[in-house]
Amino acid sequence: xxxxxxxxxxxxxxxxxxxxxxxxxxxxxxxxxxxxxxxxxxxxxxxxxxxxxxxxxxxxxxxxxxxxxxxxxxxxxxxxxxxxxxxxxxxxxxxxxxxxxxxxxxxxxxxxxxxxxxxxxxxxxxxxxxxxxxxxxxxxxxxxxxxxxxxxxxxxxxxxxxxxxxxxxxxxxxxxxxxxxxxxxxxxxxxxxxxxxxxxxxxxxxxxxxxxxxxxxxxxxxxxxxxxxxxxxxxxxxxxxxxxxxxxxxxxxxxxxxxxxxxxxxxxxxxxxxxxxxxxxxxxxxxxxxxxxxxxxxxxxxxxxxxxxxxxxxxxxxxxxxxxxxxxxxxxxxxxxxxxxxxxxxxxxxxxxxxxxxxxxxxxxxxxxxxxxxxxxxxxxxxxxxxxxxxxxxxxxxxxxxxxxxxxxxxxxxxxxxxxxxxxxxxxxxxxxxxxxxxxxxxxxxxxxx
Numbered sequence: 001x002x003x004x005x006x007x008x009x010x011x012x013x014x015x016x017x018x019x020x021x022x023x024x025x026x027x028x029x030x031x032x033x034x035x036x037x038x039x040x041x042x043x044x045x046x047x048x049x050x051x052x053x054x055x056x057x058x059x060x061x062x063x064x065x066x067x068x069x070x071x072x073x074x075x076x077x078x079x080x081x082x083x084x085x086x087x088x089x090x091x092x093x094x095x096x097x098x099x100x101x102x103x104x105x106x107x108x109x110x111x112x113x114x115x116x117x118x119x120x121x122x123x124x125x126x127x128x129x130x131x132x133x134x135x136x137x138x139x140x141x142x143x144x145x146x147x148x149x150x151x152x153x154x155x156x157x158x159x160x161x162x163x164x165x166x167x168x169x170x171x172x173x174x175x176x177x178x179x180x181x182x183x184x185x186x187x188x189x190x191x192x193x194x195x196x197x198x199x200x201x202x203x204x205x206x207x208x209x210x211x212x213x214x215x216x217x218x219x220x221x222x223x224x225x226x227x228x229x230x231x232x233x234x235x236x237x238x239x240x241x242x243x244x245x246x247x248x249x250x251x252x253x254x255x256x257x258x259x260x261x262x263x264x265x266x267x268x269x270x271x272x273x274x275x276x277x278x279x280x281x282x283x284x285x286x287x288x289x290x291x292x293x294x295x296x297x298x299x300x301x302x303x304x305x306x307x308x309x310x311x312x313x314x315x316x317x318x319x320x321x322x323x324x325x326x327x328x329x330x331x332x333x334x335x336x337x338x339x340x341x342x343x344x345x346x347x348x349x350x351x352x353x354x355x356x357x358x359x360x361x362x363x364x365x366x367x368x369x370x371x372x373x374x375x376x377x378x379x380x381x382x383x384x385x386x387x388x389x390x391x392x393x394x395x396x397x398x399x400x401x402x403x404x405x406x407x408x409x410x411x412x413x414x415x416x417x418x419x420x421x422x423x424x425x426x427x428x429x430x431x432x433x434x435x436x437x438x439x440x441x442x443x444x445x446x447x448x449x450x
Contacts, residue, residue, distance in 0.1 A: 002093040003115050003174070005040035008081050009033055009101035010053030010072040015227045021055030023101040024062050025231060028238050029262035029280050032225065033059070035104030037066050043111035044097060049089065051081045077194030078171070079187040082180075090181045095119070098173045098197065102225045105237060106172065110221055114174050114214055123210035124179035125200065127152075128172040130216045136224065138168035139198050141213060149211040151202035156192070167213070169198060170222040179204075259292075268304065286320070300330070303338070316348075319355075343378070351382075360403065366390075367409065371397030377421070379404040396431060418446065 013022025023033035033050070040048040050067040052059050053075045060069055070088060072081045082098060089096065095118060097111060110128070118126040127149070129141050139152045140162050152169045153162050183203050187195045204211050216222055225231050242263065243256040250269035253259050258275040261267075265279040273279075274292030281299035285291065289302060294310040302308070302318045309325035316330035319338040324330070326344050333350030336342065340353045343361035351368040353359060360378035367384040369392070370376070380401050382393045393407050396415030401407070406424040413419070414431030423440040432446045 002046065003044045003095040003097055004046055004089055004093040004177075005044050005048035005097040005099065005111075006082055006085050006089075007033070007036050007040055007048050007050050007067070007099055007101050008078055009036075009059065010051050010056075010075050010081055012054040012075075013102070013226070016231075017228075021059055022225070024055070024059060025225075027104055027231065027235060028242070028260075029264070031062050032104055032231075033063060033101040034066065036099055036101045036106070037063065039106055039108045039111055040097065040099060041066070042108035043115065046093075049085050050101065051084060077190070078197035079184060079195035079199060082197055083184050083195070086181050086184065089177070093177055096175045096177045096180050098171075098175065100171055100224065103170075103172070103222060104225070105223055105234060105241075106221045110216065110218075111172075114172065117212060117214050118174035118176070121210075121212045123212055124176040124183070124204050126174045126212040126214055127201065128170045128216055128222070129213045130168050130170055130219050130222045131166055132168055132219050133166060135163075135168055137226070138170065140165040141167040141169050143167070148205075149201060149213050150205055152198040154190075154196060154198060157190075167215075169201075170216065171197070171224075172222070173197070173200075175200075179209075254292075295325075337372070354397065365393075368393040368395065368407075370395040371399070371415065373398050375400045377401050377403035377405065381406050383408045416446065 009023045016022045024031045037048055048067050049070055051070050051072050053072045056071055070084050072084050095115060097115060114126060114128050137155055139154045140158055142150045142153055144150050183200050186203055187199045190196055201211050220237050223234055225234055239260060242261050243253055243259060246267055247253055251267045252272040255275040259273050260278045262280050264282045267285045268287035270287055271285055271289040276294045277292035278296045283297050283300045285302045286304035288305045290307045295308050297313045300313040300316045303320040305321050306318050307323040311325040311328035313330040315332040316334040318336050321339045322336045324342045328342050329347040331349035334348040335352045337353060337355040339356045341358045343359060345362045346359050347364045349366040351365045354370050354372040354374060356372050357370050357374040359376040362378050363376055363380040365382050367390050368382050374395050383406055384390050391409035393409045394412040396413055398416045399413050400418040402419045402421040402423060404422045405419045408426045411425055412428045414429055416432040417429045418434045419425055419440060420436030423436055424438040425435055425440040429435045429442055433442045434444050434446055435442045
């Protein structure tokens with residue numbers, strides 16, 4: 001029995017007070033709507049339909065082909081939004097799931113539970129409700145003397161007695177599709193000039209058909225976002241959920257309240273995360289690593305048994321047994337091979353540091369390839385930019401770069417060569433040679449070591 005999901009995402013979100021459409025505000029590194037889209041896709045196995053309106057071009061651009069799009073114009077309420085999907089979806093599936101793009105915490109498991117409940121229900125609709133003291137603007141579920149669902153009353157139209165009801169309508173439904181497409185045409189215009197999807201509950205009961213209410217097991221899943229205050233609340237809930245999952249999977253988090261892990265990150269067992277660590281994008285962390293405190297890792301691959309202290313890593317690669325920091329900075333294209341050590345206040349950009357290479361503190365290496373077992377002394381700078389173009393530096397295996405050396409690219413330091421402290425190297429240095437001075441000159445050949 002196929003189920004198609006409709007996700008409502010057309011509203012302006014005026015209470016966010018933002019130029020950005022509400023459904024695109026970032027939440028743990030991803031656009032808000034992507035959570036609802038992903039949950040619906042996983043629950044139904046079919047790409048969901050996203051009803052869009054405000055900021056529609058931007059929404060399409062950001063979410064791409066993760067959803068099929070239908071434009072609601074003008075925007076006349078939730079019932080009108082669902083009606084826009086009728087020409088596309090009528091006759092295509094047995095059930096229709098309706099949810100919202102601003103409810104990112106609802107899980108695929110809860111949506112599947114709702115779908116299964118409707119499959120076994122003789123009536124045309126199953127609604128997801130929540131018992132809560134804080135109504136957060138949700139409509140009230142009105143029941144009859146025999147506890148049957150009679151209707152849903154929106155908060156703005158509720159009487160004082162109805163406002164005391166603690167069973168709230170989350171706005172998430174699963175409908176029998178054939179009934180939905182007929183009933184949605186019967187919704188009447190509200191005093192506010194909108195067509196409310198909640199009126200379908202009253203339509204069903206007026207026809208003598210039963211409405212099923214499935215009470216959510218976890219109230220947090222149904223928290224919606226209308227303001228930036230709500231966005232921060234959901235961010236905290238999501239962070240807690242993600243951190244708990246990783247701790248149960250074998251990752252130690254010293255202070256979960258100050259550790260931020262985005263959903264696309266992968267972490268190996270027995271890795272320890274210290275406070276104020278941020279793992280972002282599609283970063284992957286190996287086993288037995290030590291990250292933090294005060295570390296940001298973004299779209300970076302880290303091998304096993306690495307240590308990164310108070311540093312920033314952006315689109316970089318670390319092989320096994322690498323240690324960095326404190327106060328290191330890896331920029332796009334940095335690749336540190338196995339066993340590399342990078343001291344404090346070092347920076348690497350678009351460069352490969354070979355196995356066992358040691359890079360001293362206060363150094364900058366850009367557009368460079370080093371062989372294995374190279375020593376890069378403190379204060380070394382690769383002068384890779386001439387004001388118009390970037391140039392490459394090559395450092396051979398076993399080379400020793402003295403402190404405060406300036407390597408003016410393009411330049412090559414041969415295998416086993418050395419530069420004296422403070423050298424300004426503007427010409428290639430042959431293998432196994434010593435270069436000193438400003439500008440540096442090669443003064444002698446070195447004896448090869450075993």
